[in-house]
Amino acid sequence: MGNKPSGLDNQRKLSGGSKILSTDIYESNWIEAFEKSFVFVWCDASIGAENSVDDDKNTIMQLARIVNQNRQLVHTFNELHACREFITHVDNVCLIISGSMGQELVPLVHNLDQIHSIFIFCFDREKHIEWSSPYRKVRGVFNNISDICESLKPYINTQSLVDYDRIEFDIISNEAHSSATNDDQLCLIYSKLNKIILFNMHSLDHGKKDMITYCRNQYQSEYQTELINDFEQNYSKHSSIWWYTKNYFFQGIINRALRTRDLYVLCSMYRFIQDLDLKLLQLNESQRTTTNSINLYFGQFLFKPHFDEITQNLGGLMCINQFISANLEPSIAVMYIEQQQKLISNGNIIRVVFQIHIDRTKESIVSYANIGSISQFVHEKEYLISMLSVYRIDKVEKLRDVPSAWLIRITLLSKNDLQYNNLTQNINEYKLEKMNLTEVGYTIMNRLHQFKSTNKLFKQVLYNNPQELREIILHYNMGIIYDGIGQYGKSLEEYRKALQIAREYIPSCNQKDDLCLVSLFSNMAVVYEQQNQFGHALTHAFRALQIIINIQNDSVLKKELESSCYYNLGSIHDLDDKLSEARDFYEQALRIRQEYLPLGHPDITSLQRLITLLTENRSDVF
Secondary structure, three states: OOOOOOHHHHHHHHHOOOOOOOOOOOOOHHHHHHHOOOEEEEEOOOOOOHHHHHHHHHHHHHHHHHHHHHOOOEEEEOOHHHHHHHHOOOOOEEEEEEHHHHHHHHHHHOOOOOEEEEEEEOOOHHHHHHHHOOOOOEEEEEOOHHHHHHHHHHHOOOOOOOOOOOOOEEEEOOOOOOOOOOHHHHHHHHHHHHHHHHOOOOOOOHHHHHHHHHHHHHOOOHHHHHHHHHHHHHHHHOOHHHHHHHOHHHHHHHHHHHHHOOHHHHHHOHHHHHHHHHHHHHHHHHOOOOOOEEEEEEEEEEEHHHHHHHHOOOOOEEEEOOOEEEEOOHHHHHHHHHHHHOOOOOOOEEEEEEEEEEEOOOOEOOOEEEOOOOOOOOOOOEEEEOOOEEEEEEEEEEOOOOOOEEEEEEEEOEOOOHHHHHHOHHHHHHOHHHOOHHHHHHHHHHHHHHOOOHHHHHHHHOOOOHHHHHHHHHHHHHHHHHHHOOOHHHHHHHHHHHHHHHHHHOHHHOOOOOHHHHHHHHHHHHHHHHOOOHHHHHHHHHHHHHHHHOOOOOOHHHHHHHHHHHHHHHHHHHHOOOHHHHHHHHHHHHHHHHHHOOOOOHHHHHHHHHHHHHHHHOHHHO
């Protein structure tokens, strides 16, 4: 029964691997703010000259005081061609240029879409006002850098704890041990399994195509469409790190998904994540030096409970989900928290600088590298550390010379770290090396796609309980991953834990089955069928469907969930070799999808193909 090849299996083999379908459009205002952030360029032939060192330093320091509060850089050029070339590869440029160079460059770049505004910086104002006045993007002619800084302030994003910058982490105390899997340990297991699956998903030429399809369906503003078009046409011309650092679009999508544990988005972007990690690994190999260790720094704002959790777990482990940008220069991190402090009035927020110690004589559990040499958009001493990194918390102390700020010293773990390996040794029992991980990735992606609104639904009802939200999503994701690798008992256990938390913390789940529980019941049904428990499978599948039927509206979300419930009912009967019933449920799912999706949509064509395969390959049973 559960081990028989099904119509799903046949479709999988014919499709050539992991096929990521499109998604609905979620709220994307958070990322648009970053896309529209500005790039600051200063162009002057005298930059770097011996007789202007003090002036250069003064100008950079004043610009940095307002620009660097959001970790933005001032890009400097003393040669026109290099400056013009840079401008053509970025967006929303605020150009500060000397009068003499401006006379030559402004006519060449003024009409470019990339130019937002131009500021002429010179001593002979009258002379340069005359030639620059016809150019509408010229905001003025200035002979004082302080005046330019005042004019630039409206272009600085003043959001204090921005979505992009905020890291999310899990603390694993010293009391956690491998004899019984607790929630702390589960975070590490999730991280390790997540990386294994994402880094082993392969789909011939589908990876980039699937990523583009996801982005087009998720982000549809004019600016976003232009950016995606550029990415589609020119991805191979630059490294993944170049694209990651070019603006906030791709790093925003990936890091937000990592922070919120949105496994669907991560699987959709797997090609880019693989390329990014591989490039970091290659750079790291080429950057081998005689230096045995390095210290990297990044600034951060922590809510007091999170800060207290770190201070109370010295010697414990800390798992940071996102990619981390850090710098060899501690002053960069200090400048960031000093500038941002002016914008923060919440007394429950602590300013910290993280110091990451890396022993370069040992192989670390994640890739990292200096990316300043291959990206035009970051500081020359900037490092990027790959996702789902794990650290040991060494020490917390006051930060010298910065009142009310703290220094948190952490060490990046190596692959042979005893505590880490003890906590994740259960993974060895799953024998992943004997599995077709591309097939595993397909199964996981298919489960995620059927209920891609799950994260959003839980977020709506747990908005004021962020910790419980993270726990539910963790257990839900682990249920899907365990299902994918054939650990069906563990899968059900994780789904039940998610259900238990939902019952406890979501008021609408106390007396009845809330909409957010649909994916839990429906996915549990499929797992029960994998265990050859057809009765339990039907009970849970119809329970999920009943929640949908009881909804008194006709929204797209309802139709999406209803079609997924019928799809899973088809899958259950398909696995149980009840092919006629399976086809009926698949056809019902198809009819609903045709009500809210356009003709030719991948969700429709894939289901039509599945029904055709069932009919053609097993026509004798119908």
